[in-house]
Amino acid sequence: MSKAETMICPKCGAVMNCHAEKPVDPASAEEARTAEHGVGILEETHCCPRCGAVASRRVTG
Protein backbone atom coordinates (compact mmCIF):
# COMPACT_ATOMS: atom_id res chain seq x y z
CA MET A 1 0.00 0.00 0.00
CA SER A 2 1.13 3.51 -0.67
CA LYS A 3 1.90 5.76 2.25
CA ALA A 4 -0.66 8.23 0.93
CA GLU A 5 -3.58 5.85 1.26
CA THR A 6 -5.62 6.00 4.41
CA MET A 7 -6.77 2.81 6.06
CA ILE A 8 -10.39 2.15 6.90
CA CYS A 9 -11.17 0.34 10.13
CA PRO A 10 -12.19 -3.23 9.33
CA LYS A 11 -14.48 -3.25 12.36
CA CYS A 12 -16.34 0.07 12.32
CA GLY A 13 -15.46 1.82 9.05
CA ALA A 14 -13.77 4.91 10.53
CA VAL A 15 -10.58 6.35 9.08
CA MET A 16 -7.66 4.93 11.05
CA ASN A 17 -4.60 6.75 12.35
CA CYS A 18 -1.17 5.54 11.23
CA HIS A 19 1.05 5.74 14.32
CA ALA A 20 4.01 3.48 13.53
CA GLU A 21 6.28 2.19 10.82
CA LYS A 22 8.21 -0.78 12.11
CA PRO A 23 11.01 -2.70 10.42
CA VAL A 24 10.01 -6.36 10.24
CA ASP A 25 11.44 -9.63 9.01
CA PRO A 26 10.55 -10.76 5.51
CA ALA A 27 7.68 -13.21 5.33
CA SER A 28 9.16 -14.99 2.33
CA ALA A 29 12.27 -15.26 0.20
CA GLU A 30 10.49 -13.30 -2.50
CA GLU A 31 9.78 -10.44 -0.13
CA ALA A 32 13.38 -10.46 1.05
CA ARG A 33 14.57 -10.16 -2.56
CA THR A 34 12.33 -7.21 -3.29
CA ALA A 35 13.00 -5.29 -0.08
CA GLU A 36 14.44 -1.84 -0.36
CA HIS A 37 18.02 -2.00 0.88
CA GLY A 38 18.00 1.27 2.80
CA VAL A 39 15.29 0.62 5.35
CA GLY A 40 14.31 -2.99 4.72
CA ILE A 41 10.74 -4.17 5.02
CA LEU A 42 8.41 -1.85 6.87
CA GLU A 43 5.00 -2.50 8.29
CA GLU A 44 2.77 0.40 9.20
CA THR A 45 0.42 0.06 12.13
CA HIS A 46 -2.92 1.83 12.30
CA CYS A 47 -5.33 2.39 15.15
CA CYS A 48 -9.00 3.26 14.95
CA PRO A 49 -9.88 6.41 16.92
CA ARG A 50 -13.49 5.29 17.20
CA CYS A 51 -13.26 1.68 18.38
CA GLY A 52 -9.53 1.15 19.07
CA ALA A 53 -9.10 -1.64 16.52
CA VAL A 54 -5.60 -2.41 15.27
CA ALA A 55 -4.56 -3.12 11.70
CA SER A 56 -1.30 -3.18 9.78
CA ARG A 57 0.04 -3.53 6.27
CA ARG A 58 3.32 -3.55 4.44
CA VAL A 59 4.67 -0.20 3.29
CA THR A 60 5.43 0.19 -0.38
CA GLY A 61 6.43 3.20 -2.41
Add this chain to the structure above:
Amino acid sequence: MAEPRPLFIPVILGTVRKGRRSAFAAQAVLEHVRARAGVETELIDIATLGLAVDDEGVRTKTAAFSEKMARADALVVVTPEYNRGYPGSLKHALDSCLEEYVHKAVGIVGVSAGPWGGTRVIEGLLPVMRELGLVTIFWDVNFTHAFKIFDAEGKLLDPAYGPRIEKFLSELVWMATTLRHGRESVALERV
Protein backbone atom coordinates in the same frame (compact mmCIF):
# COMPACT_ATOMS: atom_id res chain seq x y z
CA MET B 1 -19.78 13.32 25.23
CA ALA B 2 -19.49 9.56 25.06
CA GLU B 3 -18.06 7.73 28.04
CA PRO B 4 -14.45 6.77 27.29
CA ARG B 5 -13.81 3.09 26.68
CA PRO B 6 -12.27 1.44 29.73
CA LEU B 7 -8.63 0.48 29.44
CA PHE B 8 -8.07 -3.23 28.93
CA ILE B 9 -5.00 -4.47 30.79
CA PRO B 10 -4.75 -8.27 30.85
CA VAL B 11 -2.32 -10.08 33.11
CA ILE B 12 -0.27 -12.72 31.30
CA LEU B 13 0.89 -15.66 33.36
CA GLY B 14 4.13 -16.46 31.60
CA THR B 15 4.98 -20.02 32.51
CA VAL B 16 3.49 -23.45 32.00
CA ARG B 17 5.58 -25.20 34.65
CA LYS B 18 3.70 -27.42 37.08
CA GLY B 19 3.61 -26.03 40.62
CA ARG B 20 4.40 -22.53 39.32
CA ARG B 21 4.43 -19.90 42.07
CA SER B 22 4.03 -17.23 39.41
CA ALA B 23 0.35 -18.14 39.34
CA PHE B 24 0.04 -16.77 42.87
CA ALA B 25 1.91 -13.62 41.90
CA ALA B 26 -0.29 -13.14 38.84
CA GLN B 27 -3.40 -13.53 40.96
CA ALA B 28 -2.14 -10.99 43.48
CA VAL B 29 -1.50 -8.41 40.76
CA LEU B 30 -4.77 -9.24 39.00
CA GLU B 31 -6.73 -8.35 42.13
CA HIS B 32 -5.14 -4.91 42.17
CA VAL B 33 -5.84 -4.35 38.48
CA ARG B 34 -9.47 -5.43 38.98
CA ALA B 35 -9.88 -2.85 41.73
CA ARG B 36 -8.93 0.03 39.43
CA ALA B 37 -11.72 2.22 38.14
CA GLY B 38 -11.87 2.49 34.37
CA VAL B 39 -9.80 -0.65 33.83
CA GLU B 40 -10.92 -4.07 32.65
CA THR B 41 -8.68 -7.08 32.98
CA GLU B 42 -8.45 -10.82 32.86
CA LEU B 43 -5.85 -13.46 33.47
CA ILE B 44 -4.30 -15.00 30.37
CA ASP B 45 -2.56 -18.26 31.19
CA ILE B 46 -0.14 -19.15 28.39
CA ALA B 47 -0.61 -22.81 29.27
CA THR B 48 -4.13 -22.59 27.85
CA LEU B 49 -3.38 -20.83 24.56
CA GLY B 50 -2.97 -23.99 22.52
CA LEU B 51 -0.17 -22.58 20.40
CA ALA B 52 1.44 -24.85 17.83
CA VAL B 53 4.94 -25.90 18.77
CA ASP B 54 6.04 -27.07 15.34
CA ASP B 55 6.43 -23.50 14.06
CA GLU B 56 7.46 -20.09 15.39
CA GLY B 57 6.38 -16.46 15.31
CA VAL B 58 3.16 -15.07 13.92
CA ARG B 59 2.42 -18.27 12.04
CA THR B 60 1.49 -19.78 15.41
CA LYS B 61 -1.04 -17.02 16.10
CA THR B 62 -4.41 -18.01 17.55
CA ALA B 63 -7.50 -15.88 17.05
CA ALA B 64 -8.33 -15.77 20.75
CA PHE B 65 -4.95 -14.54 21.95
CA SER B 66 -4.58 -12.16 19.00
CA GLU B 67 -7.96 -10.56 19.72
CA LYS B 68 -7.06 -10.02 23.36
CA MET B 69 -3.71 -8.47 22.47
CA ALA B 70 -5.37 -6.23 19.88
CA ARG B 71 -7.92 -5.09 22.44
CA ALA B 72 -5.30 -4.51 25.12
CA ASP B 73 -4.04 -1.04 25.97
CA ALA B 74 -1.30 -2.42 28.18
CA LEU B 75 0.00 -5.76 29.36
CA VAL B 76 1.18 -7.02 32.68
CA VAL B 77 3.63 -9.85 32.04
CA VAL B 78 4.31 -12.10 35.01
CA THR B 79 7.48 -14.07 34.47
CA PRO B 80 9.48 -16.40 36.63
CA GLU B 81 13.24 -16.47 36.34
CA TYR B 82 14.44 -19.85 35.11
CA ASN B 83 18.22 -20.20 34.91
CA ARG B 84 18.48 -16.39 34.76
CA GLY B 85 16.20 -16.19 31.76
CA TYR B 86 12.54 -16.12 30.77
CA PRO B 87 10.61 -19.30 30.01
CA GLY B 88 10.79 -20.35 26.39
CA SER B 89 7.03 -20.85 26.52
CA LEU B 90 6.55 -17.16 27.34
CA LYS B 91 8.71 -16.05 24.43
CA HIS B 92 6.88 -18.47 22.15
CA ALA B 93 3.53 -17.01 23.20
CA LEU B 94 4.64 -13.39 22.88
CA ASP B 95 6.15 -14.03 19.44
CA SER B 96 2.82 -15.26 18.10
CA CYS B 97 1.64 -11.65 17.75
CA LEU B 98 3.24 -8.43 16.55
CA GLU B 99 0.93 -5.74 15.10
CA GLU B 100 -1.28 -6.18 18.15
CA TYR B 101 1.45 -4.81 20.47
CA VAL B 102 2.75 -1.75 18.67
CA HIS B 103 2.86 1.37 20.87
CA LYS B 104 1.18 -0.29 23.83
CA ALA B 105 2.47 -0.26 27.38
CA VAL B 106 3.91 -3.21 29.25
CA GLY B 107 4.83 -3.71 32.86
CA ILE B 108 6.84 -6.71 34.00
CA VAL B 109 6.43 -8.67 37.20
CA GLY B 110 9.39 -10.87 38.11
CA VAL B 111 9.14 -13.93 40.34
CA SER B 112 11.97 -15.96 41.81
CA ALA B 113 12.69 -18.35 44.62
CA GLY B 114 15.68 -16.29 45.72
CA PRO B 115 16.24 -12.73 46.90
CA TRP B 116 16.32 -10.93 43.53
CA GLY B 117 12.69 -11.27 42.55
CA GLY B 118 13.32 -11.79 38.88
CA THR B 119 15.43 -8.68 38.32
CA ARG B 120 17.63 -10.56 35.90
CA VAL B 121 14.81 -11.98 33.86
CA ILE B 122 13.26 -8.54 33.63
CA GLU B 123 16.50 -7.13 32.24
CA GLY B 124 16.53 -9.95 29.73
CA LEU B 125 12.97 -9.27 28.65
CA LEU B 126 13.36 -5.54 28.03
CA PRO B 127 14.95 -5.81 24.56
CA VAL B 128 12.34 -8.39 23.59
CA MET B 129 9.56 -6.02 24.56
CA ARG B 130 11.15 -3.22 22.58
CA GLU B 131 11.38 -5.34 19.45
CA LEU B 132 7.74 -6.33 19.81
CA GLY B 133 6.83 -2.64 19.74
CA LEU B 134 5.80 -2.53 23.38
CA VAL B 135 6.70 0.44 25.58
CA THR B 136 8.16 -0.48 28.95
CA ILE B 137 7.68 1.42 32.20
CA PHE B 138 10.31 1.98 34.89
CA TRP B 139 8.37 0.40 37.75
CA ASP B 140 8.57 -3.38 38.08
CA VAL B 141 7.20 -5.70 40.74
CA ASN B 142 9.68 -8.20 42.14
CA PHE B 143 8.30 -11.17 44.03
CA THR B 144 11.23 -12.58 46.00
CA HIS B 145 11.38 -15.89 47.91
CA ALA B 146 8.35 -17.18 46.05
CA PHE B 147 8.12 -20.30 48.18
CA LYS B 148 7.83 -18.26 51.37
CA ILE B 149 5.72 -15.21 50.63
CA PHE B 150 2.51 -17.04 49.70
CA ASP B 151 0.55 -19.46 51.82
CA ALA B 152 -0.62 -22.82 50.50
CA GLU B 153 -3.72 -21.25 48.92
CA GLY B 154 -1.71 -18.54 47.23
CA LYS B 155 -2.51 -15.70 49.60
CA LEU B 156 0.22 -13.07 49.66
CA LEU B 157 1.57 -12.90 53.20
CA ASP B 158 3.68 -9.75 52.97
CA PRO B 159 1.57 -6.55 52.99
CA ALA B 160 4.50 -4.50 51.68
CA TYR B 161 3.70 -5.66 48.16
CA GLY B 162 0.41 -3.80 48.01
CA PRO B 163 1.85 -0.28 47.73
CA ARG B 164 4.50 -1.48 45.27
CA ILE B 165 1.88 -3.02 43.02
CA GLU B 166 -0.17 0.18 43.19
CA LYS B 167 2.83 2.32 42.19
CA PHE B 168 3.54 -0.06 39.32
CA LEU B 169 -0.07 0.06 38.13
CA SER B 170 -0.29 3.83 38.42
CA GLU B 171 2.54 4.26 35.97
CA LEU B 172 1.21 1.53 33.71
CA VAL B 173 -2.23 3.13 33.55
CA TRP B 174 -0.68 6.52 32.82
CA MET B 175 1.39 5.04 30.02
CA ALA B 176 -1.57 3.09 28.65
CA THR B 177 -3.75 6.19 28.63
CA THR B 178 -1.11 8.31 26.98
CA LEU B 179 -0.25 5.74 24.34
CA ARG B 180 -3.90 5.15 23.51
CA HIS B 181 -4.25 8.85 22.81
CA GLY B 182 -1.14 8.71 20.64
CA ARG B 183 -2.20 5.63 18.71
CA GLU B 184 -5.64 6.98 18.01
CA SER B 185 -4.95 10.66 17.49
CA VAL B 186 -1.31 11.49 16.79
CA ALA B 187 -0.29 10.72 13.23
CA LEU B 188 3.20 9.51 12.45
CA GLU B 189 5.15 11.86 10.22
CA ARG B 190 6.05 9.54 7.40
CA VAL B 191 9.21 10.39 5.48
